[in-house]
Amino acid sequence: MRIGILNELAYRMNFLVQLLQSGMSLLTALVGFLVVFSHTETLGDWRPNDILALLGVYLIVGGLVGLLIRPSMSRLMEDVREGTLDYTLTKPEDAQFLVSIAQVRIWKLTDFVLGSIVLGYALFNRGLDVGFDETIAFAVTLTCGGAIVYSFFLILSTLSFWFIRIDNILVIFDAMYQAGRWPIGLYPYWLKFVLTFIVPIAFAITVPAEGLIGRLDAQTLGLDIGVATLMIAVSRLFWRYGLRNYSGASA
Amino acid sequence: MLSIYLAYLKTSIAVMFQYRASMLIWMIWRVIEPIIYLVVWTAVAKSRGGEVGGYTPGTFAAYYIVLMIVQQYTFTWIMHEYEWRVRSGTLSAVLLKPIHPIHSDIADNIGYKVLMTVIIFPAALFIGLLFAPVFTFHADLFILFLLAVVLSYVMRFFIEWALALVAFWTTRNEAFNQVYFLLGLFLTGRIAPLGLLPDWLREVGDALPFQWMLAFPVELLLGRLTNGEIAHGLTMQVLWLVFSFGLHRIVWWRGVRKYSAVGA
Amino acid sequence: MTMPAIQVSQLSKTYVVPEREAGLSAAFKSLIHRKTREVKAVDQISFTVDEGEIVGFLGPNGAGKTTSLKMLSGLLYPTSGEAHVLGHIPSKRHRDFLSDITLVMGQRNQLVWDIPVIDSLERNRAVYRVPRSDYQSTIDELTELLDLGELLQKPVRNLSLGERMKCEIAAALLHRPSVLFLDEPTIGLDVTMQRRIREFISAYNREHGAAVLLTSHYMADVEALCDRVIVIHHGRVLFDGPLTDLVARFSPHKTIQIELDTESADLSEYGDVVEQEGARYKISVDKAVTPEVTGRLLADLPVIDLTVEDPPIENVIEQVFSSENAES
Known part of the structure; x- marks a missing residue:
C-alpha cells in the first residue's frame, strides 16, 4: 500500500528532487x-564573465547529456544485462537509432533552463558582443561536442556486450565532467590530454564556450570537426562489430 | 564483542573485494575533486603573483593532498545507506538481530578504510609528484594530527549516523542529504581553505561542526595553527563528539519507535 | 504448569495512511496538510501457541498475517492489546528475546549477497554468540536435514531461489531459536523443494520442541505440518482449532468421485454434478446424506470405482472467506 502511494507521487517528487539538485549544483x-x-x-x-559563460555552457551541455544521451545509454547497458535488447533488435529500423532514442529524462531540462539563464546573464554582462561568427561557431562546436559525447557513450555502452558490469564506468564520466566547470587550459598537460582525448570534456564544454565568447582559433575548430566526424564513424563501426558479436553469442 | 567485530570485518572486506572495480572507480571521483580545486587555486595564486591568503601553489598542493587523505579516512556513506535501507525494507532484518546496528556500520566503514589504504597513498604520491607540494614536517604536530583525525572520524561518524536516521521520518531524504553535503563542501574546506572564504560564510561555519572535520586537522599538520588554536580545535572536536553521541542515542530510540509504529 | 510460548490477547494494529486526491494541486496541497485515514490491519486478535506446537496462520492477502508476525517478532509496535513471546514483550526487543526467536520473511534477510553462504553463517554465529562447539554440530545437522552440501561454499547470488531459501532458513535457525515465525517459507519453490522444507520444519520442531507459527498459500504445507490453524480475515480471528474441525465446520458437503462404464449417465438426481471427464464424474452431496447416496449409487449403477472425499482445503478456506463476506 505504501509502495502504491509512493509510486503515485513518484513523478512529482522526482521533479521536485531534480529541481532541488539542479538548484544546489548551481548554487555550489x-x-x-x-x-x-x-x-x-x-x-x-579568463575574466569572471567568461567563466560564468563557461558555467552556463557546462550546465546546458550537462542538462542535454542527462536529458537525451545518458538515459538511453544506461537503458542499453541494462537491456544487454537483462537480455531484453533482443526486442529492439527485432524491430525493422536501424538498431543504433532505436537504442539512442529509447529514453529521455525530461526533468533534466531544469539544468538546461538554469544553464541558459546563467549563460544569458554572462553574455549580457559582457555587453552582448556575440556576433554572427560567434553564433555560428557556437552552433557548430556545440553540435560537434554533442556528437563526440554521444559517440563516447555509445562506445562505452557497446563495451557492455563483452563486460556486463560496466555501468559504474559512467561514474568516471560524472567525476571528469566536474572538471569541465573550469577552463581545461588551466589543468596540467597530462590532465588536459585526458580531459580532451580520453574523456572528451574539452570538446563538450570548453570549446563551445570559447566559440561563443570569440576565443576560438581556426585550428581548434578544425580539430573539433575532425574529431567529431572520426568519433561518429568509429563508434558506428564499433557498435556494428559489437552487435555482431552479441547476436553470435546469444544465438 | 571483539569476535563480532572480527566477523563483521571479515564479511565486509569480503563483500568489498567483490566490488573492487566499482570501488576503484569511486576512488577516481575522490581524487579528481581535490585536483580540480588545487588547479583552480594554483591559477589564482599565479595571477596574484604567486601567493593568495598565505598560500603558494606549493602549499596549496600540500593542503589538498593532506585534505584528500583526511577526507578518505573520515568520510562515511551512511546517509545514503539508510536512505536505501529504509526504502528497500532491509532495515527489518537489521532490527531482528540481537545487536545494535551501528556496530556493523562501524565495521563496514573500518573495513573500507583498511582496503582503501592501498590506493590512497599511491594516489597521494602521484599528485605529489605532479604538483610539487611544499611540506614542513614536525613530529609533535604529527601526533596531534593523528589525534585530531581520530576525533574527526568518530565525531563525523556519530553526526552522520544520527542524521542518516532522518530516513525513518521521510522516505525521500535525498533533499536533506543534499543540503548537508552542500554545506560540507564549503565549510569543511574542500572548495577552498577556510581562510579564503568570505566572512559571512565563515560565520555560518563557526556555528556548525564542519570545519573540525577536515580543515582543522589539515591546517594543524601543515603548521598553520597557533597552539591556542590547536587547543581550541581539539576542545571543539570533543564537544561536538559528546553532542553527536547523545544525538545518535536519542534519534535512534525515537526513530525505531517511529518505524515500528508505521511498519515497513 | 508451563507458560505458552506465544500468548496474544486483544492485539490490534491500526495504520494511519495518507489519503490523496488526483491532480497536481492536490499533491502540492498534501505536502502541507495531509488527509489521513485509519486502517485496522489487525483487530483484537487473541490466541496462544504452546511449546512444540506448529500452527498455521491462514488468511487472504491483506488479512493481517504479516502485520501480526511483525508485531510478535518485535518489528511493529502494537496499537493496543498485549503479546508475550517466551515471557518477553516483543516490542521491547530485548536481546534475550531476539536471540531466542527467528523470523523468516522473504529471501534477503540473513544472507549477505556477494559472499559464500558459510561466511554469512559465520557472521550470524558471532552476532548470536553461538559457542563454537554448538555451531559446528548445528551446521552439521542443518547441512544434513536441508541437504546443503556444497551450497555453503557458493556466493548467495549464484544460488537458485530454492537453494537460497534453504540457506536462508539455515542461517535463521543457527542460534536454535525456540520460536519460529515463518512467513511464506515455501513461496515460489518447486514441489520437491517445498516438500524438503516442510520435512525440515517438522524435524526441527520435533527435535527442539520449538513453537512454529507459519503462514502459507500452499495448503499442502498446512496439511502436512499444522495440527492447528488460525484463520484470520480483515484482521479478525475467524477460526482457531484443528484442521479437521475447520473442514467439518465450513464444508457441509462431500465429494463423491465415481467411475462408470458409460459417458452419458445422468446423475443429477443424486447430487450436483460438479465435474465430468469421460466416464468419471464428481458429485457434490450434503454431508448428512453421503452414506445413503453412496449406497444408492452402488445399488443403481454399474460402478467401476467410487471414492468419497472431503473437498480440497483451498475450497473450504475460500468458503470461509466468502461466508464472512456474505455476513458483513
Missing part, C-alpha cells in the same frame, strides 16, 4: 565562483 558553482573571484580578477586569461 556560483558560490565557488564568487569565492575564487573575490581573490583575483582573472583565472588563466
